[in-house]
Amino acid sequence: MIRANNPIMAGFYQDPSICRVGKNYYMVHSTFAYFPGVPIFRSENLVGWEQIGNVLERDSQLPLSGCRQSQGIFAPTIRYSQGMFYMITTNVSAGGNFIVTAQSPEGPWSEPYFLGPDAAGIDPSLFFDTDGTCYYIGQREKSGAKYYGDCEIWIQRLNLQTMKLEGEAVSVLDGFQKNAVWPEGPHLYRKDDYYYLIHAESGTAFHHSVMAARSRNIFGPYEYCPSNPIITHRHLGKDYPVTAVGHADLVDDGDGNWYMVMLACRPQEGHTLLGRETFLAKVIWEDDWPVVNPGVGRLEDTFDIPGSGDTTRLFDGCRTYTFDGQEIPPEFLTLRNHRDKVLSLSARPGYLRLYMREDTLKDLAEPSYLAVRQQHTDYEVETRFDVCFGTEGGCAGVAMMQNNDDHVRVEYFREGGQNAVRVVRCARGVDEELCLTGDIEKEIMGLKVSVHGLMADIRYSCDGQWQDLISDVDIRALSTESAGGFLGCTIGMYASGYGKDTGGYADFESFTYHELQ
Numbered sequence: 001m002i003r004a005n006n007p008i009m010a011g012f013y014q015d016p017s018i019c020r021v022g023k024n025y026y027m028v029h030s031t032f033a034y035f036p037g038v039p040i041f042r043s044e045n046l047v048g049w050e051q052i053g054n055v056l057e058r059d060s061q062l063p064l065s066g067c068r069q070s071q072g073i074f075a076p077t078i079r080y081s082q083g084m085f086y087m088i089t090t091n092v093s094a095g096g097n098f099i100v101t102a103q104s105p106e107g108p109w110s111e112p113y114f115l116g117p118d119a120a121g122i123d124p125s126l127f128f129d130t131d132g133t134c135y136y137i138g139q140r141e142k143s144g145a146k147y148y149g150d151c152e153i154w155i156q157r158l159n160l161q162t163m164k165l166e167g168e169a170v171s172v173l174d175g176f177q178k179n180a181v182w183p184e185g186p187h188l189y190r191k192d193d194y195y196y197l198i199h200a201e202s203g204t205a206f207h208h209s210v211m212a213a214r215s216r217n218i219f220g221p222y223e224y225c226p227s228n229p230i231i232t233h234r235h236l237g238k239d240y241p242v243t244a245v246g247h248a249d250l251v252d253d254g255d256g257n258w259y260m261v262m263l264a265c266r267p268q269e270g271h272t273l274l275g276r277e278t279f280l281a282k283v284i285w286e287d288d289w290p291v292v293n294p295g296v297g298r299l300e301d302t303f304d305i306p307g308s309g310d311t312t313r314l315f316d317g318c319r320t321y322t323f324d325g326q327e328i329p330p331e332f333l334t335l336r337n338h339r340d341k342v343l344s345l346s347a348r349p350g351y352l353r354l355y356m357r358e359d360t361l362k363d364l365a366e367p368s369y370l371a372v373r374q375q376h377t378d379y380e381v382e383t384r385f386d387v388c389f390g391t392e393g394g395c396a397g398v399a400m401m402q403n404n405d406d407h408v409r410v411e412y413f414r415e416g417g418q419n420a421v422r423v424v425r426c427a428r429g430v431d432e433e434l435c436l437t438g439d440i441e442k443e444i445m446g447l448k449v450s451v452h453g454l455m456a457d458i459r460y461s462c463d464g465q466w467q468d469l470i471s472d473v474d475i476r477a478l479s480t481e482s483a484g485g486f487l488g489c490t491i492g493m494y495a496s497g498y499g500k501d502t503g504g505y506a507d508f509e510s511f512t513y514h515e516l517q
Contacts, residue, residue: 001304002311004047004280006242007264009314012038012275012372012488013184015075016261017125018251021085024115025251026078026105027261029278033072034485036334037062038087040078040105042352045307046251046259047281051330052106053189055087061100061112064336066364067093069403070485074122075185075247081128088136092123094287095140097124113163121151126158127188134158135218137197138167139184142174149181150174153199153218159467172220173312174230175201176211182212185247188218194288197222198230200246204276207234208246210262212290221470231262231281231292233299242266242299244276250283250290258283259304260292265300266377267439268453271479274374274404275488309500314375318514323352332370333490342368348507351433354495356394356504361494362404362426369399369493378516380450381491383508386443390504392497398447400456400475400495405429406483408475409494410458413443421445421460423470427477435470450516452474 009016015030024042025051029059031205033039036054041049056062056073064072076089087109088099097119098112115124121140128134138159153173156165175183185200192300194214201211209232213222233245248262263276281293282305293300321329323345347353352370359365387396395413409424422436442462450457456473461464476482478489491513495506 002047002307002309003302004311005302006279006299007266007277008261008280009041009046009049009278010274011277011375013278013373014263014486015247016263016277016278017077017187017249018073019078019080019252019262020254021080026085026386027278028076028078030075030088030486031056031073031333033064033067033335034068035062035064035335035337035339036075036330036333038076038089039330039333042105043308045311046305047307048312049311053099054103054143054330055107057109057338061109062091062337062444063094067336068364071486074494075101076343077125077187077249078310079128081134082132082366086126088124088126088495092491097122098286099126101304107227107490115163115165118165119167123184123186124185127190127221128192129218134160135188137186138187139199142171142237147179147181150204151183151187152322153183153197165178170219172215172222172510173199173209173213173347176213177201178226187249191251191285191431192288196290198248198250198290200248201229202234202246204246204263205244205512206234208240209234210246210248210292214288221463225289226452227289227291231260231298233264235300238270242279253306255306258285258290259305260290267481268377271454271476271481273475273489275480277488286296298372313315318512320510321509322510325411328370331372332492333372334366334370336366339367342366346395346415347505351507351509352493352511354493354506354508356390356396356495356497356502356506358497358501360496360498361399361401361407363427364404365490368495369401369492371399371401371490372513374400374451374489374491376515378452380448380514380516382446382448382512383493384444384446384510385493385506385508386445387412387506388504390497391499392502394497394500394502394504394505396495397445397493398418398449398491400449400451400478400489402478402480402483402487402489403485406477408456408473408478410447410449410469411446412440412460412489419443421469423473425460425475425477426475427482434473437469454479
């Protein structure tokens with residue numbers, strides 16, 4: 001037996017989809033406006049996960065120009081059939097629903113097969129029946145919808161040779177509750193004599209939930225489980241440590257044991273900075289219905305499951321990145337496209353160069369920002385860099401970001417012939433300068449951001465000695481409750497020319513992220 005600790009994926013690894021091929025499990029997640037898109041992970045035991053790449057790693061696969069932070073890629077599904085991996089998802093900003101394929105989960109993955117206007121809606125999934133037939137399962141607004149979120153789940157056959165939908169599109173479910181809102185995230189399975197559909201309902205916030213239905217015919221009629229919702233935390237109250245449980249996918253281990261992965265949130269004093277994270281639960285079958293965490297009825301912090309091997313949770317401990325390799329580590333994210341225009345690993349070997357281009361974090365553009373997900377409530381990042389400001393100044397430093405309108409920037413900048421460090425909190429698009437140093441002549445700078453729950457302490461060093469810059473910066477404005485949207489926070493290295501392409505740049509020597517105990 002091995003011990004599982006929830007969440008199994010901390011930080012905004014949300015909308016999990018999972019499949020098993022042989023002894024390995026593979027899981028993917030939403031990425032919205034970040035690039036590359038759809039990280040893919042592998043595990044032998046459902047507990048210890050290794051990122052083996054990103055499914056959408058080319059601009060041609062993932063056009064994101066002009067999309068807001070919570071647009072872009074929604075809710076991917078990963079499936080495997082007859083030697084081929086399939087990932088289907090929605091780019092809500094460009095093209096809608098599409099499929100990519102690969103013979104190996106590490107890639108390379110194909111160019112997108114867009115399904116066109118016939119595949120309306122979001123949250124597509126694929127199901128491969130025992131005879132090899134592939135079916136598309138999706139969510140869309142009902143014809144003649146009576147209210148916002150009045151949606152339905154539908155099924156249609158998919159021709160894998162043409163990557164086109166064929167035959168009749170059949171509406172099969174429109175929600176378990178009366179006047180249900182947002183039945184979405186559907187996944188279809190076959191077990192024994194039944195086809196099973198599970199889907200999320202009631203939106204992705206506090207009232208989120210998972211419903212189950214079954215039919216002996218793939219096109220229905222489907223009956224809903226009388227015990228629905230089969231998992232939710234909305235009845236536990238808003239002060240419960242884990243909320244917003246929903247958007248689930250099922251997997252079995254080949255030995256008769258079943259599990260469910262799903263998203264949930266861990267608010268701090270009513271504010272969520274980590275976003276929607278991935279949790280794991282055990283599933284049994286009673287009367288041909290799935291029962292999640294029998295005898296418990298909610299997500300557990302820890303529990304034992306059959307298995308062996310490495311159980312280290314993703315990115316536990318300290319990570320120090322140096323930039324002497326040929327590739328950016330797969331967990332790093334940039335915003336939108338054209339990563340090669342904002343950074344370089346070859347301009348100065350051993351360093352990451354970020355260019356002081358015209359784009360800022362407030363623009364719906366392609367800023368010089370390379371970041372990782374926040375994965376702990378208490379953590380610290382540290383970086384060291386030197387700068388060439390160019391002809392018209394600019395800035396470089398660290399940013400903690402929820403979206404374009406809500407973020408914190410720690411900037412070493414040049415203005416009026418002088419260099420200084422400042423901290424700027426942007427809330428709902430309005431900048432507030434929280435502190436500013438005097439003139440600093442040094443061109444080598446160290447910055448350290450220490451986050452303790454909903455507060456941050458910031459220090460700087462230009463001569464090897466750390467100095468306090470500001471303490472107790474309130475970062476609640478970066479929570480989803482304040483800022484809206486679907487994401488958690490990222491934190492990383494940043495540079496900008498404040499609306500001008502100055503020709504300047506910053507060379508980052510290292511970047512460290514570690515949990516504070």
